[in-house]
Amino acid sequence: MRELKGPVFWLAAAVAVSASLFHLLTGGFGFLEPREQRSVHLLVLLPLAFILYPAGETSPKDRPSVVDWLLSALAVLPSLYSYGCANGGRYCASIINLRFETVDPVHPVELVFGVIAIVLVVEALRRAVTPVLAGLVASGILYLFVTEYMPGILHFRDIPATQIVETMYLFNSNGIYGSITGISATMVAMFIIFGAFIEGSGVGMLFHNLGMKVAGRQAGGPAKVEVVSSAMFGTISGSSVANVFATGSFTIPAMIKLGYRRQFAAGVEAASSVGGQIMPPVMGAGAFIMAEITNIPYQTIALAAIAGSLLYFFMILISVHFEARRLRLTGCDPDEIPTWSFVLRDVHLLIPVFVMIGAMAMGYSPSFAAFWGIIAVWPSSWLRVHTRLWPADILRMLANGGRNMVVVALACAGAGIFVACLTVTGMVISFSTIVTGLAGNNLYIAGVLIAITVLILGMGVPTTAAYIIGAAIGAPILQQFGVPVLAAHMFVFYFSILADATPPVSVASYAAASIARCSPMAAGVVAFRLAIAGFVVGFSYLHSSALLLQDSWFEIIGEFIANALGLTLLAAGFFGFFRAPLPVALRLPLIPLGVMATLFDPIPVWWRVAIVAGIAVALYLGQKAAAGREEGVLANEAAVRAEARLARETSPT
Structure with missing residues (x-):
């Protein structure tokens, strides 16, 4: 620009x-x-x-x-x-x-x-x-x-x-x-303006401070702060790259300072920022387009996305924890962690978000709910002196909202042209014939082919356009295999978003790498490993509606636990740590076991929970001795740091 x-x-x-x-x-x-x-x-x-x-x-x-x-x-x-x-x-x-x-x-x-x-x-x-x-x-x-x-x-x-x-x-x-x-001109435009107002009011710093307070003291604190703040801020911004620059400018230097590798710090930021687009209540622009295409209320889509988004960020958090323990990293300096009174002094800035959520819960349209959320920004800012917005601030937010609309409006217009090319010539039917011919009667092969197509699209075009084109060619094919409309579109939506964290063209990783000053490809590989939960959850939608909260609570709880345990094993296999460092001979089988726990639907869900829980308990107990040695080393290092801090505080100089 x-x-x-x-x-x-x-x-x-x-x-x-x-x-x-x-x-x-x-x-x-x-x-x-x-x-x-x-x-x-x-x-x-x-x-x-x-x-x-x-x-x-x-x-x-x-x-x-x-x-x-x-x-x-x-x-x-x-x-x-x-x-x-x-x-x-x-x-x-x-x-x-x-x-x-x-x-x-x-x-x-x-x-x-x-x-x-x-x-x-x-x-x-x-x-x-x-x-x-x-x-x-x-x-x-x-x-x-x-x-x-x-x-x-x-x-x-x-x-x-x-x-x-x-x-x-x-x-x-x-x-x-x-x-x-039309969707861009109505619903999406309103939420872009809403995001500009929320960001301009200072909510980003509130989320950062809240993340510091909640997760700052834990092992590898800055990385966990980044995950928490990106999850909260990403749902407001709706853009992975915007999220990277909004939160990464604080968290990436803090992670590097603590001892994380530069590419790992950038990968954590990229994967977390990408996940913001699947995090309710706002999600990305594609979610609003999904509501219009499928005629499913946006409130239903946002509710259905809760379980999957929680699992996505759960795996990133557990992966960050394993990496911190493997590197013997500690939390943030206590002097850097804000007090609750300091954090809560800005909590009134969330009033517009609750106004918007409340309006949608009352049955108002998302665009009208966003309108009242925007209106609520100015009076709520005047509840505290240090957050007051003046007319110049409002004009700046309006200008930012208008500028941010340009890219989305053009992407939607371009996607509209391309979808017209597909529909006029019947290419949608031709692509469907090719996929069904290659997949036969296997839903998962069809899912892999569609996922690859959407990922390739998403590597070159924005998430919104990738979802629109992918939904036009991919969702009808999945529906032919008996996948419900919402599950088919959520599958396409997930992979259009995950393209931003998938090498070789991972735009969120490029943005994060520019802050971390590391190789974008190395950051992209880390982001891909951290974002693997999105791939797993996406494929889970194909065989079960439980993670979309459209099944019995017995099945919903079972699928959530099975996915959480399976993703824990995947994280342990990818990052080489569970209760203590894992040898390669143990890491390799953990990855297929984790996938089996989440996707192998021939085994009933609670049987999968029992099997994977047994494996996790056995692994935990088997590493007890190694963990004891690890904790002893950490305790000694903590004692050395405490003595050094005490010496500095008592020094006459």
Whole structure:
């Protein structure tokens, strides 16, 4: 993003503030007609992309170029026409809504604006999101022009250029102004603004201090603080990279200072930040899109995600504990741990979060609940002098919310174009035929193929776009195998998120490695091992609805315990410690045993619990002597440190 200065900075800020105010007003007092809402959404945000993001390395970094101004001005026209330029005294949006798609002619002005919109969305994706998604969208559009020349399952009838432009520009269900952009323009936009307000109010520091108080004194304290704070802050930010920079700037240096390897500290931050997107009550933007695609209330989705998210962070915590014990690390310096009075002095900043949760519990829509959560930020900040927000602070939060919306709006528009390419040509059915042909009757093979596809997508495109595309091609296949709708979409959602922690392209690991000053690939490998719980939980959804809290409590408790015990064995096998250091001969069998405890559904769940609990107890007792020696060493080291601290405190100097 450019570092704008002078009048251009204030102009961009004014546009971003206007975008936030528009979405706040419509979210609180009633959205516009869908086509109009989506048109205004892109009318404001698409031009802003060319002002905020340079075209390349040689472009000015402090101001837009002449070409940027021209593209920004052109970007206004398609959305302005779509919203309602005068045409016989009627709004174009009404005309578009009433036209018969693929039957009514495409007027020359619509053809011109459609081409402009497609080209500018692709270019904005390249600048502001990622060249990979821009290339993917461009390839999909190119495929529509040559599909009659393609062989095998890629072959499709000739599609006229006018129909391609019509599909991308004038359709109300697909394309640039389709339903996916509609979700971005309503629910997602509200929660992006909510996240900007919560972050700007100082909640991030509250979560850090709370994590220090809860976990700071334990072995490897800073790493556990990071896990706790990322779990809490990630559910508000909804972005793994934003979470890395918000919490990692505190926790990664503290972990390195305590004795953790740099790549381990970065991996812990990356894996924890990625998990924030599956942590209720807010989760990532994909969860709101899931609610719209599946027609399942967001409250139901958030409730169903609780068990899986707890298991995810449980494995990271237990892995961090094992690594700390293996390295003989202690907790934070007692002088660095805040008192409860210091932590609780900022607890009033959580009032907006509880307002939002309470509104959703009362049955209000998530967007309306987010609206009241945003409204509650300012009065709650005035409960204490040191947290008071002034008008300048509110304007800054509105501007941040508008800027943050640009990337998500473009990703949704791009995903809408690509999904339209898949559906128009029948590629969704072709992909389904390929997967079912390779998998046969085996659900897990189909799951592996879909997981790999979504992971590859997620390595190159944002989580939101990866989920949308993955849900279009993968969720229907899983449903053919009898997987419930919610479980199928949660499976795709998990793997679209886990791509951020999966090498070789792990964006969260790259962000964390930039803070830790270590190899991104090494950090990615650590993050992948820590995030393995997400892979296990994702596949657990395929054979059981218990972790989605949609079964009897007997089965829910059993599956949760089985997964917790299995993940403990996995962590022990990966990091070489249980009660004491583990030899390789013991580590290797623990990994398949952990997977068996979680995924081997032919064995009833409580039998799996009994088997794995027996293994864990036997391993614990078998390492008793080794653990005693380990504890003796730790006690001696603690005594030496205590003597050194006492000597420093009593020294005359």
